Amino acid sequence: MTTAPHPLVTEARRLAAEVLAPQAERVDQEGVPASSIQAIKGSGLLGVSAPVAYGGSAAPAAVARETAEVLAGACCSTWFVQTQHHTPVQTLTKAQLPIRERLLAPLAQGELLSGVAYAQLRAHPRVPVRVTRERGGWRFDGTVPWYTGWGLNDVMLLAGVTEADEALFAFTEAREQPGLRPSPPMRLAALTASQTVSLDLDGLWLPEDAVALRTPYETWAATDRPKNTNASPAVFGITASALDLLDAADGDPTAKETADALRIRLDEVRRQAYELADHPVPTERIDERLTVKTRAYDVMRAATTAAVVAGGGRSIGLGSPAQRLAREGMFLLVQGQTAEVRTAHLGSLGRIT
Template sequence: MTITAHPLVVRARRLAADLLVPEAERVDQEGVPASHVEAVKRSGLLGVVAPVAYGGSGASPAVLRETAEILAGACCSTWFVQTQHHTPVQTLAKSELPVRERLLGPLSRGELLSGVAYAHLRAHPRVPVRVRREGGGWRFDGTVPWYTGWGLNDVMLLAGLTEADEAMFAFVDARDQPGLRASAPLRLAALTAARTVSLELDGLRVPEEAVALRTPYASWAPADRARTLNANPAVFGIAEAALSLLDEESAGPLRARLADVRHRAYALADHPAPFERAAERLAVRAEAYEVLGTATTAAVVAGGGRAMSLTSRAQRLAREGMFLLVQGQTAETRRAHLRALAGEPGGGGGA
């Protein structure tokens, strides 16, 4: 479903055409500039699903998906920095703790940009970040392997596990401070521009009033699992951007495959029972990656030797597609994807 008339979709298309696409190759090599973040903040896109009462747009998940496709297809690094923001907003919108009133408005209105540091919770029962009570607040210790947007984000939603096996999420300033030290920016095959670092936590003290969520890990994990089963909208955005580099004769059949997988993926994402049909979700997710790989490979083939240049849009999209293969990956999604690549029954198969 395309919601081209929605104001935020129109705004996303304008931002992509006027700024993100023309600058994408330079940003890929030099990093996401603060000016890009400011442009996203001004656009209102950070509040796409935020409550209207707090300055957001309260738009549907379908609008969020389409704006994500547009931004990812235009400049995946900028998309990846800003996409982290929506989880903190949604966490606060459901929270009944004091931090909601302090931060939900500024985050919804795009006055502040938030990152996230919680994917390490998926390593459970291993505990990369431990949390324990200290004084009137909490102490965080451990290592966050991946944190995106360092130097661009204002705050981060940091998570760890308590001694009672609770998942705790709290907001802290996204800067070096006592108990929190960032590594040098990581050099990656793709999306180095998104300013990803690792974080060392050594006695980081967080006050009680910064806590946004405290829940048993066993209650948090199923909802997180459900999110990872579905295809990422960025996959469709980058695939479409790659197909735009082909002539219509070459792009036509692939575009039809892409539209079919996209339709089925979003129908599953909108299914009223998010914990059901897991095998089908994983299969469609694998199909989406298959079409993405074919589309970006076709763009490189069509580009010929020019595609090997770092100024080539085709090779940038191919590297970004490779990044999406592992972004948000869990042991479950990895196994399903590998089965699909091997052509095993129930592994996803082809489109």
């Protein structure tokens, strides 16, 4: 007896099959289109973890992970734009500030899409974005090195560090405005389609009621640090799609055998990763989490490489899904990377025989 998939998983699979996967190579070269964003907004997936009272689904973590796998495996660029949205939703869900009542429902229901601009906090004690009191609100100065979804997002969750060494997060419209200027979209080896820019902040002023979180930096960092020690569902999505390409290699029994062997490894490391992600204490078993994360990278690298090899010279063409998946896999090696993750990954690579 099998259990029917959650409705959001079913919707993610439909969206992947009908909208994302058929145009993934074109999107990779031309950019995520507004039509894909509208499809995501109308799917209910943006509220996967949001409270039901605000129009979300409050789905279990396993459902959120599976939908992420499906979207990333179909079109990693589109997945990457929409995945930014879930941190603002989670932040507002926990907030006890006026901004929650103004924005949580529109975000949970897909009326608005949010981006995030907070990775620079991880540079602490360097302060790329400084926040100071001004005119009853907050002034932001500095540089956000990475902001994904420019021109696609409606709002952004922007963060900086105050003079009291607090992490302060506030919402603003995702558009050029006084004190906020974007760079041209970055040309990247992978996911150029995600419309990633840097942001120059020179006196951007936001009112007090735009603030969603204000807490001592170390309090925020203590909850942020463990997050990236877990394997990303996107890694498993990319790996599964690469194995599907191997399965489809007509007349090549070795490709099918390789896919079968790698799928066993994928299933095992995925199971281990999600057992650790569900551990009730996120700050425990860090070394084990990092070991499993690097194993997930190993399987992804093997699967995407095998897909390229099986495709032969055709894999080098920009119309080939194999080369796109390989480049997307390269991107995931450094997405959200922290010093701790980098050290663990490099160490594991040094031990490969």
